[in-house]
Amino acid sequence: MSRMRELSRITLDPSVMGGKACIRGLRVTVGTVIGLLAAGRTREEILKAYPYLEPEDIDQALAYAAWRVDEREADRSDA
Incomplete structure (x- = not known):
């Protein structure tokens, strides 16, 4: 969950x-x-379609998705 605080x-x-x-x-x-x-x-294209988004929003969406994948993989290895 510490990674989530950075996002x-x-x-x-x-x-x-x-x-x-x-x-x-x-x-x-x-x-x-x-x-x-x-x-x-x-x-x-995404920023044009959603003008209220900022480049950092896309960066953090990618970072969040990567974090979630890592979390799920860690959960599987603990099972």
């Missing part, structure tokens, strides 16, 4: 998007940003 732009609020990880409390989930990147959208 100040990622918020988890049960009243926003059902508690999914969001960018700065906005109704844009980390999953949306990662999905757009996975679909081949560039950072510039």
